Amino acid sequence: MSLFLQQVVGGLTIGAVYAFLALALVFCFRSTGVVNFAQGEMAVFSTYLAWQMHAWGVPFFLAIAGSLGLSLAIGAAVYWATIRPLANASHLAVVGVTVGLFFCFNSLAQLVWGGLGKDFPQILPGPSWRLGPVVIGRDTASIFLLLGLTLVALYVFFEHTRLGLGSRAAAAAPVQSRQAGLPVQRLFLLGWGVAALIGALAGVTVAPELGLSPDMMLLTVIYAFAAATLGGFNSLVGAVVGGLVVGVGENLAGTYIPAIGGDLKVSVALFVILLVLLVRPSGLFGRPEAVRL
Amino acid sequence: MKLLEVAGLCAGYGRSEVLHSVSFDIDEGEIVVMLGVNGAGKTTTLRALSGLVDSTRGRIVFGGEPIRGLAPEAVVARGIAHVPEGRGTFADFTVRENLLLGAWFRSDREEIVRDIASWETFFPILRERRDQRAGTLSGGEQQMLAIARALMSRPRLLLLDEPSQGLAPLVIRELFGRLRELNRERGTTMFIVEQNARLSLDMAHRAYILQAGEVATSGPAADMRDDENVRRAYLGV
Amino acid sequence: MRPVAGFRIPGAAQAALAAAALVLLALAPLQLNSYRTGQLTSTLVFATVLIGLNLATGFAGIISLGHGALFAMGAYTTAVLAHHYGWPYLATLPVAVLSTMALGLVLGVPTLRLRGLYLALVTVGVAICAVPFFKRFEWLGASQGLPTPPVQAPFGLQAEQWVYYVALFFAAAGLVLARNLVRSGVGRAVRAASVNELAASTYGVNIAWYRLLVFVISAGYAGLAGGIQTMHVGFVSPDSFPLALSLTFFIGVVVGGLGSVVGPLLGAVFIQYVPVWSGEIDPSLSGIVYGVVLIVVLLAAPEGAASIGPRLVAAFDKRPLAERAEPRTS
Numbered sequence: 001m002s003l004f005l006q007q008v009v010g011g012l013t014i015g016a017v018y019a020f021l022a023l024a025l026v027f028c029f030r031s032t033g034v035v036n037f038a039q040g041e042m043a044v045f046s047t048y049l050a051w052q053m054h055a056w057g058v059p060f061f062l063a064i065a066g067s068l069g070l071s072l073a074i075g076a077a078v079y080w081a082t083i084r085p086l087a088n089a090s091h092l093a094v095v096g097v098t099v100g101l102f103f104c105f106n107s108l109a110q111l112v113w114g115g116l117g118k119d120f121p122q123i124l125p126g127p128s129w130r131l132g133p134v135v136i137g138r139d140t141a142s143i144f145l146l147l148g149l150t151l152v153a154l155y156v157f158f159e160h161t162r163l164g165l166g167s168r169a170a171a172a173a174p175v176q177s178r179q180a181g182l183p184v185q186r187l188f189l190l191g192w193g194v195a196a197l198i199g200a201l202a203g204v205t206v207a208p209e210l211g212l213s214p215d216m217m218l219l220t221v222i223y224a225f226a227a228a229t230l231g232g233f234n235s236l237v238g239a240v241v242g243g244l245v246v247g248v249g250e251n252l253a254g255t256y257i258p259a260i261g262g263d264l265k266v267s268v269a270l271f272v273i274l275l276v277l278l279v280r281p282s283g284l285f286g287r288p289e290a291v292r293l
Numbered sequence: 294m295k296l297l298e299v300a301g302l303c304a305g306y307g308r309s310e311v312l313h314s315v316s317f318d319i320d321e322g323e324i325v326v327m328l329g330v331n332g333a334g335k336t337t338t339l340r341a342l343s344g345l346v347d348s349t350r351g352r353i354v355f356g357g358e359p360i361r362g363l364a365p366e367a368v369v370a371r372g373i374a375h376v377p378e379g380r381g382t383f384a385d386f387t388v389r390e391n392l393l394l395g396a397w398f399r400s401d402r403e404e405i406v407r408d409i410a411s412w413e414t415f416f417p418i419l420r421e422r423r424d425q426r427a428g429t430l431s432g433g434e435q436q437m438l439a440i441a442r443a444l445m446s447r448p449r450l451l452l453l454d455e456p457s458q459g460l461a462p463l464v465i466r467e468l469f470g471r472l473r474e475l476n477r478e479r480g481t482t483m484f485i486v487e488q489n490a491r492l493s494l495d496m497a498h499r500a501y502i503l504q505a506g507e508v509a510t511s512g513p514a515a516d517m518r519d520d521e522n523v524r525r526a527y528l529g530v
Numbered sequence: 531m532r533p534v535a536g537f538r539i540p541g542a543a544q545a546a547l548a549a550a551a552l553v554l555l556a557l558a559p560l561q562l563n564s565y566r567t568g569q570l571t572s573t574l575v576f577a578t579v580l581i582g583l584n585l586a587t588g589f590a591g592i593i594s595l596g597h598g599a600l601f602a603m604g605a606y607t608t609a610v611l612a613h614h615y616g617w618p619y620l621a622t623l624p625v626a627v628l629s630t631m632a633l634g635l636v637l638g639v640p641t642l643r644l645r646g647l648y649l650a651l652v653t654v655g656v657a658i659c660a661v662p663f664f665k666r667f668e669w670l671g672a673s674q675g676l677p678t679p680p681v682q683a684p685f686g687l688q689a690e691q692w693v694y695y696v697a698l699f700f701a702a703a704g705l706v707l708a709r710n711l712v713r714s715g716v717g718r719a720v721r722a723a724s725v726n727e728l729a730a731s732t733y734g735v736n737i738a739w740y741r742l743l744v745f746v747i748s749a750g751y752a753g754l755a756g757g758i759q760t761m762h763v764g765f766v767s768p769d770s771f772p773l774a775l776s777l778t779f780f781i782g783v784v785v786g787g788l789g790s791v792v793g794p795l796l797g798a799v800f801i802q803y804v805p806v807w808s809g810e811i812d813p814s815l816s817g818i819v820y821g822v823v824l825i826v827v828l829l830a831a832p833e834g835a836a837s838i839g840p841r842l843v844a845a846f847d848k849r850p851l852a853e854r855a856e857p858r859t860s
Contacts, residue, residue: 035647082825089832092593096784099777100824107817162397169383169394176381179345181369181446182397222654222773229651264662270655277648278640 007255008248009136015247016143017210020150020202021217021224022231022239024195027154029233031167031191033174034083034094038101040217040224042078043199045105046071047207047216048113050200051120060121064204068197075196076189083192084185087174109214120207139209146205147240150198154236167191219266223247226269230276232286241284246272294357296321296482297342297450302351302361304341311337313506314351319450319484324476326493326514327486329503335486336378338503339452342484343375344368356449370398374448378455380439384428388419391427391438395445405445412441416471433464437471444481453485457492465489469496494518555698559691567690571762573802574697575755580782580794581701581708582751587780588788589712590720590744593646596637596653598776599660600749602766603630604756606670609766612678614669619681620696623757630753634746642741657776664768675767678760693761700754709791711747720744785827787834796835800827 021040028036036042050067054060082097123142128135158164170177170187178184203217210216227246231238246269253268276284297319305311311334319325329335340346342353344365353361360368369375374395383391392412396405413420416437422430427438436456443451456472457465473496475481486503487493494500497514502523510523517523559567579601586592604626611617611625641652665673683692711717720740760766778801786797808819831838 082829085829086832090788092587092784092788093828093832096781096828097825099781100821100828103817103821103824105821107815107821110817111814162393165386165390165393166397169386172385173383176377176383177394178365179343179375179377179381180394180397180442181366181374182394183366222658225651225654229648233647264659267655267659267662270652270658274641274652274655277644277652281644281648 003255006135007251009140011248011251012244013137013140013143013209013247014251015227015244016140016147017202017206017220017243018223018227018246019240019243020143020147020205021199021220022227022243023147023150023154023236024198024202025221025224025228026231026233026236026239027198028191028195029171029228030158030236031171031195032079032083032188033171034098035233036101036192036195037095037098037221038105039195039199040221041102041105041109042071042074042196043203044212044214044216045109046074046196046200047120047203047212048109050204051118051207051212052113054121067204068200071196071200072193075199076193078196079189079192084188106214106218113214115214117211117213120204120212122208123205137209143205143209146201150201151236151240154198158236163187163190222266223269226273230273230283232283235283235285238283238285295319296356297484298352298354299342300352300354302338302341302348302353304337304346304348304351306337306346310349311506312341312348315503315506315508316351317501317508317511319482321449321482322476322480323499324473324483324485324497326497326500327484327503328488328490328493328500329486331488333503334506335488335503336454337506339375339377339454339484339486342368342452343373345375366398369446369448372447372449373452374443374446374450375452376439376443376454376456378458380432380435382427382430382435382439382442384426386427387424388427388430388438389423391442392419392445395442399446408445408447412444415475416441432459433461433468436460436468440472449482451481451483453483455487456485457487457489465492469493472496490524491518552702556695559694564688564690567694568762569802569806571690571694571697572759573798574694574701575759575762576779576782576802577795577798578697578701578704578755578758579752579779580786580797581704582748582755583779584783584786584788584790584794585708585711585751586745586748587783588790588793589717590741592642592741592745592748593650593780594653594745594748595650595773595776595780596656597748597752597779598771598773599657600630600634600752601756601759601775601779602660602664602771603633604753605760605766605771606664606676606756607753608757608760609676609678610670612760613676616679619757619761623700623754626753626757627750628753630756631746631750633753634749635742638742638745638749642738642745653776654773657773660771661768664771671766673768675765675770677765680764681761693758696761697758700758704751704754705791705795712791716740716743781824783834785824785834787831787836790834790836793834793836800835 021043024039024043025035028034028039046067049070050063053063053066058066078101082101083094086094086097122138123146125138128137129141130136158168166177166182167187167190169180170182170184171191174184207216223246224243227242228239229242230245231240231242249272250265250268254265295318299318300316302312302315303310315334315338317325317327327335327338337346341348344360344363344367348361351361352359355371355373358371360371360373363371383394386394389409392409393405396408399405413423418434419438419441422434427435430438440451440453440456453472456468460468469492472483472485476483485493485497494514494517499511500514500517501511502509502517555570558570562570579597583594583597586594607626607629608619608622611622612619637656641649644652664670670676681689681693683689685692687695712721763770782797782801783794784797785800786795787793804823805816805820808823809816811819827835
């Protein structure tokens with residue numbers, strides 16, 4: 001029984017990683033209408049920036065804050081240079097560009113910092129906690145804490161602020177929003193910047209657990225994708241729930257179903273997604289809006 | 294000084310020019326209607342005013358200031374609100390959110406709340422359906438929502454693109470009645486392009502007729518409505 | 531999926547150009563060394579996949595990020611027949627096509643109901659599962675894969691040259707077939723459906739059936755190409771078919787130009803040579819260079835490389851829009 005619980009906790013932990021990146025993906029989509037395949041790689045790059053600043057002697061939390069700020073700028077700049085020019089082009093061209101960004105950021109990290117893993121300091125250093133039969137590490141706790149805080153903050157942003165409302169409208173109906181007087185381009189700039197910031201936050205939170213390397217989030221983006229889809233690509237809460245479900249599901253499947261070894265675990269996640277989509281095409285929490293691609 | 298003066302406006306899409314030197318003006322407090330058949334260039338005219346379509350030549354002067362070439366956001370900020378063809382409501386957002394979007398660039402929170410209450414009174418259906426998704430409203434209700442949303446920006450000039458489109462005659466009658474009331478009670482200046490000649494000429498003060506991208510004739514609306522020759526020649530009525 | 535704005539070269543000129551290209555390509559291996567010929571063969575194999583993928587994505591709007599797995603299916607079919615049963619290579623190709631089409635059918639039936647993003651995700655799933663799947667079966671060579679017998683080249687050709695001509699033949703035939711398909715009734719129905727499904731369905735077009743058909747056909751292309759690939763490299767192994775391969779195919783059709791005839795060819799050249807070229811500049815920079823080139827190409831030509839020609843022509847055409855002939859597809 002204790003193995004089961006431990007597996008569930010382990011699944012929740014890795015699920016939280018997926019959920020955090022899924023949050024960034026969904027936020028980007030909801031505020032700009034674009035699915036950014038490079039979200040994970042940009043997050044890793046930002047994490048490296050934090051690491052580098054810390055390695056140069058900057059106090060840890062200042063380094064993180066600096067990285068978040070830089071990510072905001074980088075996200076906005078990337079939008080301006082590579083996505084905005086394609087405003088009238090087919091969505092597939094935009095997808096292609098984000099794939100190109102994927103290669104760029106991944107290779108850049110590889111080039112500057114090398115392929116070997118680096119240690120990343122814990123956010124909340126200290127011993128693990130015991131909850132009955134289950135051990136909860138500090139890393140796990142900090143991931144959940146930050147994930148929860150971010151979710152609440154984003155939810156409030158979208159549902160209860162003017163900026164959030166404007167972002168949603170701009171992404172859902174850019175032409176109309178422009179007609180109605182919304183500064184659509186500026187809203188998209190903000191959207192990409194904040195999405196990159198969330199990615200950076202995800203990166204610094206999970207790096208202590210996963211170990212910082214250029215490929216740290218290589219497969220994660222696929223899981224995050226699956227999680228976001230499961231939750232219905234429009235729902236922040238759905239992304240988080242989706243991530244946790246995917247994490248727990250694949251962990252349990254990998255442990256208890258012998259045919260599914262470590263390398264096929266991801267197929268479990270995607271198989272579940274397929275089943276869900278066949279039954280509920282807009283995901284568990286999604287509303288039946290059109291998801292463009 | 295006229296509220297809006299347009300002189301020699303040429304505009305179009307890419308290489309094809311739709312408007313060939315269009316001139317008209319609007320006084321504060323007027324309802325002006327621009328009539329014409331499909332393809333005459335009515336929608337293009339409104340879009341050129343709003344900055345949604347590039348104009349190549351001509352002058353657009355609003356409140357004494359030239360506005361040709363401004364971005365749509367800037368035009369809205371100057372006080373021109375555009376209700377596009379097909380309503381342009383944000384279908385996936387609630388009625389209330391639509392109204393809030395109309396007032397998006399305003400920062401006076403209390404006044405915004407007051408305005409919402411005011412328009413909900415003027416169009417009671419909006420209060421009834423406040424939390425409903427706009428896409429679930431009927432055509433007529435969406436049109437009223439679209440107008441209310443445009444009014445939320447407290448515009449000096451309201452542009453309406455074929456507000457009667459897709460609506461039943463009874464609904465059109467009611468809608469135009471409300472518009473006339475709006476103009477009378479609050480002095481809202483309106484520029485309406487329409488295909489439906491009869492009802493709109495009843496409501497307007499002056500009318501222009503657009504034909505193949507040019508202003509063919511103009512005059513007091515009542516005269517146009519009563520002049521059979523004009524109606525037959527230009528409107529096929 | 532918007533087809534690329536077309537510029538119609540008169541039919542006779544088109545045929546002449548194609549013939550000239552074919553002649554050049556036919557003479558190539560006699561001039562080039564074995565390594566360069568091999569690269570061209572690879573390009574032709576990729577082109578074959580892309581022609582099929584273009585039918586699915588460019589014309590029917592089916593976003594497949596899993597064609598690498600279909601490619602693998604064809605490759606493994608040929609390998610198994612050649613290795614375990616000693617079949618001559620050319621005989622294995624029809625079987626590769628059929629087996630891959632069957633796989634396409636099995637995959638397509640449940641998934642083609644999905645749209646856009648969701649369909650893409652499921653195809654990603656299929657692509658990811660390919661490698662672990664192949665690794666599990668001893669009969670398929672497990673992790674090591676299967677070696678295949680050397681190619682017996684007829685007519686006194688070198689093996690490399692013979693494989694090249696096989697690839698060239700099937701790429702050309704595939705191109706002609708695709709072109710005819712697009713112009714046929716089926717092609718028109720599919721394109722109509724991808725633009726406006728509701729309208730198409732009112733004409734009695736059974737969209738689901740047509741989408742499945744196009745997908746299965748594109749699977750056939752991938753399977754054929756896979757079989758030729760096995761001929762070319764002389765073995766199959768699971769690690770040859772990672773997710774990256776499927777993504778590369780996708781990039782190939784997008785960069786080349788969706789919905790155009792020539793697009794897949796340009797795309798194949800891109801995905802074959804740009805990585806090689808960027809690796810030659812500096813191995814550690816190759817990822818960045820590839821990414822940058824990809825982004826720049828898409829920014830310059832969002833509708834793909836195939837649209838550059840027509841766009842240049844249009845830019846120089848001073849006649850008003852109404853007077854120009856305006857064909858929407860090639």
